Amino acid sequence: DTGVSQDPRHKITKRGQNVTFRCDPISEHNRLYWYRQTLGQGPEFLTYFQNEAQLEKSRLLSDRFSAERPKGSFSTLEIQRTEQGDSAMYLCASSRASGETQYFGPGTRLLVL
């Protein structure tokens, strides 16, 4: 399967713990996006990368959130000191370039107890 992959698919953690998610985009895709989706809502933009450069961050992305794409390939999203409100599906998407189709990964479902 050459689609977008994410790991882990599910994560249960206790409040206050740190968690890290990984996204592997489709190869040759320069753009990588992170979204958050809660029940009954559409995906909400968090941040995106053009190669290794993080170009935009949403106001939803508090200081506890950090994302990296060190070599312009895979990306990680870390949440520090998790809160119950962080419980959501975290989706990654990639596209070849700006304005082109975004392909989504299967998501990482986070539950903070």
Add this chain to the structure above:
Amino acid sequence: GENVEQHPSTLSVQEGDSAVIKCTYSDSASNYFPWYKQELGKRPQLIIDIRSNVGEKKDQRIAVTLNKTAKHFSLHITETQPEDSAVYFCAASRDSGYSTLTFGKGTMLLVSP
């Protein structure tokens, strides 16, 4: 920023009927409008998209129409089948530079046999 409104939130039809989902957007600079289908527990998948230089696009049983003056676009599914049952999301973005997607809240479509 962009704001996308989507209606209805739920839609129930009989197999073989047509289904129409409508979206409005606020940013007149938006010119790319994709539709995603998300089955329960799965990733959003692109089903059709339209750019602002055309008013309508069809792909078999699916069509999308765009009215840039009124800033609304619609998804039309004809001859619905039970496997069309899913949540459908509309989205909008600018085509270049800042190109993150702003999603609607989704429409749950239920097609009864």
